[in-house]
């Protein structure tokens with residue numbers, strides 16, 4: 001299938017989208033006075049929580065940690081916390097930091113997950129943006145080399161930075177994850193502490209954290225599966241995080 005695309009500058013993708021950030025971008029977001037949301041999910045070494053067709057992608061962007069008697073693979077996203085319009089969107093729907101906007105802002109509406117094909121129907125871009133403009137995809141292949149390179153950079157940062165992000169979480173006391181596919185745990189760290197910890201970890205030559213992770217799950221049935229695998233389940237009412245359930249109601 002072929003797709004043409006031309007951004008019409010409607011600004012919709014700059015509203016209510018938590019934009020995933022690289023570590024440097026997250027540090028920049030903090031320096032600018034913005035809020036970062038930390039989203040955490042994990043699967044177990046026995047495969048619980050790991051969808052079969054995304055195995056390699058999920059493994060590459062995760063780090064092995066302990067939970068109780070077993071190993072888990074935790075994936076951590078630092079994202080710009082955008083509820084309503086992004087703090088950088090001006091009255092004319094223009095980006096105030098256009099020249100240094102995050103990678104993911106440059107990639108939209110393309111996906112950064114290679115297992116998710118572009119589906120214009122679920123994107124914010126209005127119909128006219130898909131009706132004219134240069135070719136974006138020909139025969140299922142992305143034709144824009146610059147965009148291809150940006151997507152590669154974003155995926156590479158995901159892989160290169162996961163260990164550092166895990167160490168940052170340890171220093172911030174972020175130790176409860178959701179089970180992949182069941183939901184996410186979401187944290188809104190104090191941004192002064194967040195910036196301090198990023199700077200602290202950046203100066204360390206060896207990054208290592210060893211404390212255990214707990215799982216927050218959506219119900220008793222999943223809790224039993226997680227515990228049967230030897231992992232630890234959180235039992236306290238969450239105070240420092242929220243749980244975003246992906247389970248059908």
Ligand code: SF4
Pocket residue numbers: 013014015019086087088089090094095096097098101102105
């Ligand atoms: S940083 Fe700029 S491009 Fe990215 S969401 Fe905010 S306003 Fe939009």
Ligand code: SF4
Pocket residue numbers: 006007008009010011012013014108109124125126129
């Ligand atoms: S939603 Fe699409 S068309 Fe509108 S500004 Fe974002 S990328 Fe451009």
